[in-house]
Amino acid sequence: MRSDLVILVLIVGGFTYAFRFLPTRVDLSALKPDSLLSRFLASTGPAAIATLFVAAVLPELRGPMTGQGPLVAGILAVVVTFRVTKSVVGATLAGSLAYGLLFAVL
């Protein structure tokens, strides 16, 4: 492995592990349920996942409207499948399948 790549991997891997592990040592036992930090942390999950979803589809949304059929089909397939099955696996696969199929047709 090239030395510059090793340096990159060590820095990014080390910091990423620290970002994931060190905050788990924070003691939240004294945190009151209605405190500001408590509400902040409770909102972090939905905010993070919503942001990641938007960031993932945004490049495609910035493209021409006419090319967004697969995206719409994929999103609809995820929503409908999840509502019917309550399965994250099924919804993910259905969305991917619908996207790929419509991409092939168009």
Added chain:
Amino acid sequence: MSDTDPTSFRQGLLAALPIALGYFPIAFAFGVAATGQGLTGLEAFGLSAFIFAGASQFLALALITGGAPILVAAFTLVAMNIRHVMYGPALYKRAGPGAARNQAHLWAFALTDEVFGAALGQLARGRKFSEPFMLGLGLGAYLAWLGGTAAGAFAGGGALAGHPALQAGLAFMLPALFLALLLSILARSHLPVIAIAAAVCVGLTLLWSGTAGILGGMIAGAVAGVLGPRAQDAQ
């Protein structure tokens, strides 16, 4: 501990299935892209083994092949991953007081966006927090990521070039997984948080950069969760 114990390692592995299904093809695409851009199979595998953060690995490829200085590239990627600092405390907040953390040094390595989302979804649906479960969940995701990278690197650059529909469907796997995870934890009270996170993410991405959009969207959404009840109180 039995195999059907909802807090067991095995149940964690099973819960990792949707993530593994999403990760394998994306990691495959990463392996293909990495070898297509001149990295060896071992280098591609090393990126996945030690960083284990999909979006930043793809960005790493772009930075490396774009000729960015190595320290600039490294700290760009570090900045991109800083969002992960919120995940551990958010999980323990949801897990409640007394949740074990003796093995966090192991499972936290695999606390990616999707593992965090899946763990939060499981807790929201009433599963008790346990470290063996988290280990299983993280390991399942990690093995799928490594397996996909190895398969993609083995297949070599351009392996998906002749199958654009397959490539497109696989590329949508990750957004589909995020959306499904979001639906799995969704409650009416989250709607303002989601709307503000999305709006800030779009705005900052358009005005500044994708990394700023992700970090800003997460923080703005979480802050909206803090301010929301106060706004209601004021009405």
